[in-house]
Amino acid sequence: MKKKKTFRPTESELEILQVLWNKAPATVRQVHEAMEHNRDTGYTTTLKTMQIMAGKGLLARDTRSRTHLYTPLVSREECQQDILGKMMNGLFKGSAARLVMGALDSEKLSGEDLQEIRAFLEKFDDKKP
Amino acid sequence: MKKKKTFRPTESELEILQVLWNKAPATVRQVHEAMEHNRDTGYTTTLKTMQIMAGKGLLARDTRSRTHLYTPLVSREECQQDILGKMMNGLFKGSAARLVMGALDSEKLSGEDLQEIRAFLEKFDDKKP
DNA sequence: ACAGAAATACGAAAACATTCGTAGCAAATA
DNA sequence: TATTTGCTACGAATGTTTTCGTATTTCTGT
Numbered sequence: 001m002k003k004k005k006t007f008r009p010t011e012s013e014l015e016i017l018q019v020l021w022n023k024a025p026a027t028v029r030q031v032h033e034a035m036e037h038n039r040d041t042g043y044t045t046t047l048k049t050m051q052i053m054a055g056k057g058l059l060a061r062d063t064r065s066r067t068h069l070y071t072p073l074v075s076r077e078e079c080q081q082d083i084l085g086k087m088m089n090g091l092f093k094g095s096a097a098r099l100v101m102g103a104l105d106s107e108k109l110s111g112e113d114l115q116e117i118r119a120f121l122e123k124f125d126d127k128k129p
Numbered sequence: 130m131k132k133k134k135t136f137r138p139t140e141s142e143l144e145i146l147q148v149l150w151n152k153a154p155a156t157v158r159q160v161h162e163a164m165e166h167n168r169d170t171g172y173t174t175t176l177k178t179m180q181i182m183a184g185k186g187l188l189a190r191d192t193r194s195r196t197h198l199y200t201p202l203v204s205r206e207e208c209q210q211d212i213l214g215k216m217m218n219g220l221f222k223g224s225a226a227r228l229v230m231g232a233l234d235s236e237k238l239s240g241e242d243l244q245e246i247r248a249f250l251e252k253f254d255d256k257k258p
Numbered sequence: 259a260c261a262g263a264a265a266t267a268c269g270a271a272a273a274c275a276t277t278c279g280t281a282g283c284a285a286a287t288a
Numbered sequence: 289t290a291t292t293t294g295c296t297a298c299g300a301a302t303g304t305t306t307t308c309g310t311a312t313t314t315c316t317g318t
């Protein structure tokens with residue numbers, strides 16, 4: 001049986017993944033500069049964190065040139081599912097409806113968003129008419 | 130101007146809140162017993178955590194009788210909004226649709242759930258026709 | 259070639275979060 | 289009353305995450 005690995009990036013690991021999901025591969029400096037506006041930590045902090053992530057298997061690292069290049073090994077989707085699942089079992093205790101409505105409530109939705117969601121709901125309708 | 134407090138219960142604090150949201154006020158023992166099935170920690174651990182939470186302003190505590198009674202000071206909704214907001218700005222980068230669909234995907238939805246969500250969507254339609 | 263800038267490696271401090279042991283009371287009970 | 293039971297208080301060990309300082313190496317420009 002296959003061991004299901006559970007990806008649980010920590011808070012700051014997640015911030016780094018955000019950057020890398022947007023544009024990978026990237027150097028430590030690129031990642032660090034992309035985050036500098038929001039957070040206030042030194043370069044070596046980012047470096048160390050990314051090294052740790054590589055150790056954990058969260059990032060791949062290309063060390064061929066002196067300036068290493070990092071690429072995420074986990075997809076945004078994997079993490080989303082993982083964290084969502086946790087929330088469903090915890091905060092939202094299985095009530096997807098409540099989570100969904102909370103999400104709807106907390107953000108201004110574009111017409112596109114609504115369209116997508118509605119289309120998605122229809123697929124559910126088809127399955128259980 | 131009012132300082133917007135951000136509620137960020139930790140993992141185990143959240144478990145305790147789950148219990149208290151269900152039925153408050155409650156004693157440490159009640160909370161502990163409600164959680165015993167899932168977790169495997171001692172009574173004093175629960176006690177200590179709840180004391181810390183009271184210190185942080187997450188719980189109110191009635192010490193009139195020897196056996197203290199605890200009540201949550203943050204609502205489930207507040208926490209949900211807080212965490213959801215964080216996810217929107219982070220993991221889901223403003224795409225509520227993706228978050229919602231992820232949630233829908235990860236759970237089997239009852240017909241009721243679907244009804245609720247659809248009704249909710251209609252309210253949004255009314256607002257932005 | 260040399261000084262300075264820029265990169266990695268690494269250990270360890272600092273900050274949290276979690277857990278439990280033990281002490282000290284108060285209440286119930288034998 | 290003496291014992292046991294159940295509660296709070298509190299300090300301290302453990303574990304994890306975050307942060308940074310310092311050493312070392314490589315590259316760059318003069």
